[in-house]
Amino acid sequence: MATDNTHPVHRKITLNDIARECAVSRATVSLVLRGSPLVNTRTRARVEEELRRQGYVYNRAAANLRRRTSSSIALVLNDLANPFFAEFAAGVDAAVGDAGFVTLLGCTSESPAREQAVLGSLIEHGPAGIILSPAEHSGAEHVLAALGARMPLLLFNRELGGDLPEYAHWDLLMLDNQRGARLATEHLIAQGHRRIAFFGGHGDSSSCRQRHAGYVEAMQAAGLPIEPRWRVECAPTRLDAASRTAALFATAPVPTAAVCYNDAVALGLMLGLYQRGVQPGRDFAITGFDDIAEAAVSMPSLTTLSTTPRERGRQAAELLLQRLREPAASSHRSIAPVKLMVRDSSCPPPTA
Amino acid sequence: MATDNTHPVHRKITLNDIARECAVSRATVSLVLRGSPLVNTRTRARVEEELRRQGYVYNRAAANLRRRTSSSIALVLNDLANPFFAEFAAGVDAAVGDAGFVTLLGCTSESPAREQAVLGSLIEHGPAGIILSPAEHSGAEHVLAALGARMPLLLFNRELGGDLPEYAHWDLLMLDNQRGARLATEHLIAQGHRRIAFFGGHGDSSSCRQRHAGYVEAMQAAGLPIEPRWRVECAPTRLDAASRTAALFATAPVPTAAVCYNDAVALGLMLGLYQRGVQPGRDFAITGFDDIAEAAVSMPSLTTLSTTPRERGRQAAELLLQRLREPAASSHRSIAPVKLMVRDSSCPPPTA
């Protein structure tokens, strides 16, 4: 258990204070609070007036303890500063709130060690369930060690390394990474491109592997060559992408288009192209992934895949709430749809 | 109080289970958990082994109830999807976690009504204190009605409309908006500009008013004219900013530079300028505010004011924790520093 840094709190108004003042029992006040029809109308009115007068605040923790219920959902994210996850969190919080729960937040900064610590701390607060977007190299054993097999858990966005214990009934919500990258690649092929690179991301990230697989799938289906030197890895940031641009132009023949790992990489590649005097959307076609806010207003606007993270947040919360209703149902695996947004960056090849 | 949507939870291992198995009392197990030196070493070892064996999870809610303490901090944000607040939240969560607390999250979507509902729901979970970035038109009365005067509260980023009750000891953490805008304006003046616009934002937002005041201050100090038609209002988004660009060029003389309300507006203005054939950073100078991730990598890179929102989050959490230690100390008002980041967009005027 964690260390003790709690602090005493001011004396609060309790049911006893209200009951005494109204000359009824605590039980009656409780029934009023919970809207029971058993209570006499006039008694109810008196009690409600007194609750208001004294500024009573319901102590949900005490009620949860007595009823052995929970009114919170934990949300554990690898990277809240990423707008994709921030939108996701906003969607989770909205749905969780609508269901009468409160969100417990935890950030792991992509560290499996922090993830384990955060989970261990959150679980002591008794959440009804957990939504987890795992840190990059997090493993099923660690999560299982921190949570046990009983805790309802929904995994978002990334698979967990290691073996998923079947008895744990963990649910999954993934983006359709492979299909998204396939759609983007097919679109470029339809525009007339034949030499198409896959740019950015790291091979050890599962989402990157899936997107690359979608690219490969589309290229092979079209009978197009997959040149190893057209697979350029980089960190999923604009800056690193810009600096890796040269790798695409090292040896002829040079590609005429690139399917990028995500929007940040795509925008970085645009920058790198401009710096080489190549104009994206005219001399070179680009697609992204995520449809972040900048995609629609970049120069040129970016063809990309929309994942509507806020919607995904709502969906994740609803899947978890569903699990709370049916704890024993078998694991559910959901694939969120992605939608191709065609914009100016995916021009035809200059020679076509 | 809110409606009841809680759900029963599986039977958990308690202190009693451990005590029975070790043939000691609950009290002894509790002492072991809390690291008391009173317990015999061998007893401690036996108990710890049993805790591990049964997968015991500490019930912090029960402990908090008994000890009348709290182990959570509520964080209520007007807009989590905004990267500025997402970074802020990440900073808050890190500092809150380091102090042994957990973060309760609430989003208000800029709606004072939702803000009141969210506060009312969160307070039932007994947070030790609250960090609130108020919704745009939220008022002190509403917050007071939801929280009472006792709850430790730190207001971030925006003042609250209405009168702040002095007895409430609410703390404030604000950005130095006025100084930031003054620095930006002074920088443009030093570059040689004389006709400088203030572009974007709405007059009813307090941060916008403060930034505008900084602009006015610098202009007046330099003896430069403040043309009413060089004050263009727009929503703080890229798209609206781009579409309002024409307003700057409606009548001669035309400005040669613009201090923008924030980075989103500045990037939108860049876009609008490109569309008119005016090249930002060469034909027209621009400054932003916030130093969002895109600012450093836009074309041209954007001169702006860095507010380091993650640092602000840590600072906010620490101010609140400080208040928890000294509940009766008088209200504290902190102004976070801002730093001018000079980049390519703030060129000298073309005629200079």
Place this chain on the structure above:
DNA sequence: CTGAAAGCGCTTACAG
């Protein structure tokens, strides 16, 4: 060094 007892603020059968 350890245990018995009381109590945090609530809810819930069970009597009446």
Place this chain on the structure above:
DNA sequence: CTGAAAGCGCTTACAG
């Protein structure tokens, strides 16, 4: 319709 009593899982003086 209302009250007395027990109990959720923990902690904390107080005895011994």
